Amino acid sequence: xxxxxxxxxxxxxxxxGTTRGIGKAIALALAEQGCNIVSTGKTSENDDYGEEKDxxxxxxxxxxxxxxxxxxxxxxxxxxxxxxxxxxxxxxxIEEFGxxxxxxxxxxxxxxxxxxxxxxxxxxxxxxxxVRGTYLTSRAFLDHLKEVDNAWLLTNAPPVTVDRAxxxxxxxxxxxxxxxxxxxxxxxxxxxxxxxxxFWPVTAIDTRATRYFGMGTExxxxxxxxxxxxxxxxxxxxxxxYTGNAVYDEDLLREVGVEDFSKYNLTEGDPxxxxxxxxxxxxxxxx
Numbered sequence: 628x629x630x631x632x633x634x635x636x637x638x639x640x641x642x643x644g645t646t647r648g649i650g651k652a653i654a655l656a657l658a659e660q661g662c663n664i665v666s667t668g669k670t671s672e673n674d675d676y677g678e679e680k681d682x683x684x685x686x687x688x689x690x691x692x693x694x695x696x697x698x699x700x701x702x703x704x705x706x707x708x709x710x711x712x713x714x715x716x717x718x719x720x721i722e723e724f725g726x727x728x729x730x731x732x733x734x735x736x737x738x739x740x741x742x743x744x745x746x747x748x749x750x751x752x753x754x755x756x757x758v759r760g761t762y763l764t765s766r767a768f769l770d771h772l773k774e775v776d777n778a779w780l781l782t783n784a785p786p787v788t789v790d791r792a793x794x795x796x797x798x799x800x801x802x803x804x805x806x807x808x809x810x811x812x813x814x815x816x817x818x819x820x821x822x823x824x825x826f827w828p829v830t831a832i833d834t835r836a837t838r839y840f841g842m843g844t845e846x847x848x849x850x851x852x853x854x855x856x857x858x859x860x861x862x863x864x865x866x867x868x869y870t871g872n873a874v875y876d877e878d879l880l881r882e883v884g885v886e887d888f889s890k891y892n893l894t895e896g897d898p899x900x901x902x903x904x905x906x907x908x909x910x911x912x913x914x
Contacts, residue, residue, distance in 0.1 A: 633863035636661030639724040644734030646670045647684035648834035652851035658693035665720040666690040667705040707760030717767035732761045732782040739840045758804035778821040782809040785827040785906040786873035813871035822866025829877040829900040853891040
């Protein structure tokens with residue numbers, strides 16, 4: 628089955644963490660459907676941002692690739708931990724495009740370590756980027772989203788389905804905090820027709836972090852496009868009624884008739900759902 632993708636012409640998405648990986652894939656997928664893009668992240672061609680300067684990918688590069696698809700794109704260098712910077716970025720995006728109707732919290736810090744091995748400053752980083760960053764970005768756009776049509780607030784974070792995280796608790800806690808904020812906003816914004824949902828991959832996704840932390844092997848991974856297709860499927864729905872959901876990518880795509888996931892595999896075969904096991908060891912792939 629070919630996934631039917633929405634026409635996003637004339638809409639604008641503000642996406643955090645678009646320099647590489649899942650965030651960049653989402654930006655390009657939305658641009659392909661006609662959506663203007665605000666590309667944000669720490670890595671910029673105009674400034675050596677500490678340790679970021681040696682990483683592949685920049686906000687400007689993503690913006691250029693989006694423009695090649697025929698849409699407008701505006702890069703903003705952004706550290707989501709900084710309140711004034713986030714508020715200024717939101718104002719700049721709205722001024723640039725007139726309105727922003729899609730906000731996607733994708734930027735995340737990752738550190739795969741248990742409590743005993745994780746230094747306190749790294750725990751603070753996970754909390755500040757993942758939970759605080761989602762809070763600040765969402766909060767900066769809330770009043771605006773209440774006033775625009777077809778408004779969405781989406782977050783790249785897992786379903787909150789367990790009372791404890793098996794294994795590496797600090798990272799799991801920070802990602803679940805992102806989910807909790809997003810799902811709580813679906814209640815806070817009820818009556819304003821803003822679709823607040825989180826999305827999360829069943830398998831590990833081929834990103835720099837996946838490779839750095841050795842999360843399985845290439846046989847276990849899928850490409851970021853399965854996540855961007857999941858986001859497009861969410862955006863094809865009515866935000867007034869599709870809100871308060873935390874979905875796995877594979878579950879949502881199966882719901883609309885996708886049966887063959889081999890096109891997303893990094894290698895031939897059928898990857899095991901390793902990523903989901905980190906947060907929900909009871910997850911079972913549908914037969």
